[in-house]
Amino acid sequence: MQQTTLTSFSNQSYVSRFTLLLVSVAMLSSCNVVKRVKDGEHLVISNSIIADSVHVSNERINNIIDQKVNSGIRKYFSTPLKLHIYNLARPNIDSILNANILSDSSKVNRNIAILSKKQFDKHIEARRNFNAWLKRTGEPPVIYDEDKTIKTAKNLRKYYYSKGWFNNNVTYDVEKDSNKLAKVTYKVTKKKPYILDSLRPLISSSAIDSVYPKFISATLLKKGEQYDEQNYENERERINTYLRNTGFYHFGQDYIRFELDTTKTNHKVHTDLIIANRTIRGDDSTTTEPFKIYKIKQVNIYTDDNFDNRFKVITDTATYKDINLYSKEKLKFRPKALTDAVFINKGDHYSDLARSRTSRYLNDLQMFRYPNIDFVENEADTTLTANIFLEPKKKYSLSFDPEINTSNIQTIGFSFSTGLKIRNIFRGAETLEISGIAAIGASKTRNDSEASFFDINEFGGNIRLTIPRLFSPFNTDKIIPKYMSPSTIINVSATSQQNIGLDKQAISGVFSYNWFPSNTVTNTLELFNVNFVKNLNTSNYFGVYTNSFSSLNSIAQDINYIDSDETLYDSSLSNSYAPADTFINDVLTGNxxxxxxxxxxxxVNTIEERKERLTENNLIISTSFDYKKDKRKNIFDNDFSVFKWRVELAGNLLSTISSIAGLSKNEDDNYDVFGVTFSQYFKTEIDYIKYVDLGNKNVLALRSYAGIAIPYGNSNSIPFAESFFAGGPNDNRAWTAYNLGPGSSKSTNEFNEANFKIHLSAEQRFSLFGAFQGAIFVDAGNIWNVLDNVTDDDATFTNFNSLKDIAVGSGFGIRYDFDFFVLRFDIGLKTYDPSQSDNNRWFRDYNFRNAVYNIGINYPF
Known part of the structure; x- marks a missing residue:
């Protein structure tokens, strides 16, 4: 059910501002970009870097330029929108107001008489505020500055120096014209680069020197490669990480330095790797001593360390796998539940990696507030005592979430959900979540005046148990070690809907494993996913799928089965659409x-087949695996990729059991379980998203998706819930959801779906002004039927020639960034419509009258 949250906006000043701004923008073609550029100044309209006669397009290098041009210049139709908005502002607004209004007492008195003194003051202040808003929203002209150009040239020389061109030379040319415009060109002569040659270690501590052969084998400083300063920084970090994970507790990156010799070396770089001894600073003296390797002597976990317990004594202790557990009250956790989260082991060398894994695992348990790990040095024997302090969260927590919403099927609805979270329910750091939802609504199709206003209802409940390990009779530590934070999720839910579509009851259960092989990779194995859906009001099928009913009704009238003024609907019957069912039966039986x-x-036959499929109850028992690799570092990262892959097998277990048990098949030659024909299919999906940061808040976003679901064995079609659809605000935006395809068919169904899908999208996003952003996009894709019971050639994918039926939509959009979410408005235009004839597909309905207007929250991908 598609929902729209009802939100009220009371600040009309922004609406009026935006309206005025749109009018102003429409006249920008007559505006002068140098309107606010003073005589003797020049607006920078171009920056170019030429290295050895080659134009440099590398974004990293171009970002070195200190004085960038105004956004929009020579991009996006050569419209520097922010500069034009800034130019609309008056630089001397107070003088203008004073000269035109405030200095004329008769004009002031006349305005006060009309508006009142208070309203007149507000009017003057509003003009000042709007002028200030134009300046804030816009962008002042970038005036050529010689000092910034010199600074850029110096920074370019530093950059090329850092990449091995030690003798590079950078000059610049400035082309100024009589129109107050300036173009700046930086010319780089790189000359011969320097190449790495020898690497000599100078290590003061014998303990570090003894492990030098181990860590130097993976060095990033390769002989014969061109000098790169970043490689030296990365090498320092790599060596520091290695030593910090090999027992050198006091070691730090500052103890590593490199000395380079390039004197009379014929462009070769000789490097000395210097690792100094440890420096110990006292109150009034500084001493040095060799670094030592530290081992873990003892691991202690304080399980209830909090402010209230700070003066209490320890009353309960336990030891498990050489880890000591202490509690000031009765120990509430089974020792194994906590020791499994600890990667710091007695007798091991100190390791930053073990420390960070322990901290992450304890946080993933969601049992404690800010776990703290302290190491106490034992100087006498060069050991460390690891103390882990835990402050448990409250065992019980409640949540309440009321909502008011509207949708495509209800005028207004109210829902209330509540949840109870119980932590450590079985003393193994498990979390049990129990939630429920109750909703009522008023349907848009309510025809019975005597029926209650709120004729829609939905009730549901969910129970979810999270176990912080793989719940299995087998030892899986070697396959999925505990540093991958494995967990088991058992989820059971049930819902019941009335007056929503065909009405239904659904019960589902999931038993899944989750683990994280790295910071970027997530794996999920749903060992069992059971889903049973029972349709309660199948007699209302034609009330939901009205297009199918209209087709039947027209056919019945055309063949004089009913009179032209009659319909296949009879409200006097308990099943008002019984005449439609009778008509279908008469057609298919030759009557x-x-x-x-x-x-x-x-x-008619197609309508009946689809009706049977969409009204049948579904039983799906499947196993699936999901792989996700997300390289995005944070929410501000605009240069990353996300890869998702899912594979699912359904019905194999039930098919095997039914075959072994010798169960009889139904009239369709399929097995039934509890009176329901279970589904059997193979399904896989691949989704790849790539963001490319073009600089200056411009991002190119790409997406490619493909999915296929193949029925076999006990099924000859895919359940509706597992099929694919096309169109909508997050898909091909030139078509509404479920309205595209399959293939080139001219389907009139309300919900078009199929079992094979291809989708491609490209979208360029750019900043407009303030929090407003713009986008231009192209979406391509479609759905088809393949290897199932659909025989319509237009709707099936037969060979690569079917790719000509890929629909193409294009358009543009405006978004407003609220920081915590993005409100999106996109206009999609049908660029290539496969449902039209072969020679009339391009730009057939490419106009705003046939456009699709999409409103969405956040980006489409």
């Missing part, structure tokens, strides 16, 4: 004038 070769007969 009408239609024969099996007639097009109308085939239409």
């Amino acid at each position: 009408t004038s239609l024969t099996s070769s007639d097009d109308d007969y085939l239409t």
